[in-house]
Amino acid sequence: MTPSCGRRSELHEPLSVDERCLRLNADDGSAGTLLGMRCVECGVTVFGPATFCQSCSSPRLEQIDLATEGTLYSYTIVRVPPSGWPGPVPYVLGEVELPEGPHVLAEVIDCAHDALRVGMPMTLALRPVAMPEVPDSERVVYKWRPA
Amino acid sequence: MTQFRPGRDVYVVGVGLHSFGRFPEQTLSDLARDAVVDALRDSGVPWTAIPVAYFGHVYYHGMSVGETTLAQLGLTGVPIINVENACSSGSTAFWQAYWGITSGVFDMALAFGAEKVPGGPVTVTAENSPARYIGGDHMMAGYALRMTRYMEETGAPASAFAQVTVKARQNASMNPYAHRKDTYSVEDVLNSRLIADPLTLYQCCPTSEGGAAAVLCAGDALDAHGIDRSRAIRIAAAALTSGNYNGRGSDHSAFSPYRTEPAALQAYEMAGIGPEDVDIVQVHDAATIGELQQVEALHIFPYGEAWQATVEGRTALTGDVPVNTDGGLLAMGHPFGATGIRQVHETVTQLRGEAGPRQVENPRVGVAQCSGAGDVTTVHILTR
């Protein structure tokens, strides 16, 4: 099943799947940046929102832009999707390790199954995804593809 | 961060189960009540002598199910606490029962758990969560990610994982309470359909329902309650932890074994023993990779070597450290509220020497480990 995409995003501002994790560029909603929170005290960085540091509990966190490239820490080809999955089946789920430390789970696209390798370089890709038969459900979702 | 101060010795004096499987005709209360009645009968203690009860379950079946279940046994007015702690809900109820007694508040306690579960892949986030767009909220995919990585780091072949299931089914074939009792060959396991590569169907636990219960009693109250000391099994440690940042906080995989290690070390310290003293082990094997990584996290085998130990038969009933002697989650399924207490049931049964055809030879120390979403981990150590 292919998500219906296109028309709405031409009429409306594209929406991030989760603006605490993915900030879309103001001038081009098909591009954006993954967001992390870095601890000013101990340097530990997490993907997505945080109020206190996971490691030292400091409240002194700063939001940072995470790298758009990382390496494939692990992967799986999901044959039985979770309920509500709006994409194709099977799909590849990748766990990508970013240079700042966090691991980010997302679909891996544009890669043949037999080309998947632990350690391969990956780059961020953004794609519009809508929930089938759910009005106004289109969101820009972060994915990985081979660098 | 050691913050425990156990007081009185505590024993498990009764264990009970409702069979594990699918029971469309039975309610959550039915499953729970049957296990409780079984455990009380095993202990010889009447319900009217129980001063407190803790009930583990996750899926919502109305409020205060612990109370309405035990009301069927008589309205005694005791405190009854409903516990939700993901996959460790049952083992958390057991942990609370232990601490309620060792601290001196109660002489006895009942820990019980049950679950009615929907079919299909388990998700942990809400229906409208952004996770549904991402595709990563998938328990078995989480295990598959860990399996891919483990194979890469250790060189473990797919057949070693399949052997975990083969062993689980052999053990379960001798367990009348098990959901899945058919035995499989390594080829059967590897040829079953793929769920999330490289995990095949027979390497994932079935979705099962069931109930489990345990009666606990203070050592100094055993005689007053007329309990047979020869069948009482001592709780040497009861540890419960949540996520513990240990430099690997960005590990995304569900049930990371990195979370088990702190609970294991705490339990060994509390029991005054080490992993080399352990005779039998029950771990959270929701998938084959789970068993391998959890026994490593418990330091039963060095990192990366559990697969080899499994292939060599060291974790079989006849091996030097039998693991998941009743079939584990792979054959019993994983009714969240029941699993942790089911592990206690099996450990107690083995330490008593009452496990029948699947009895391990003369075990004296048993470990039960359970972990769940939210990085909830329990490690309990029982000794004879």
Ligand SMILES: [Zn+2]
């Ligand atoms: Zn910090």
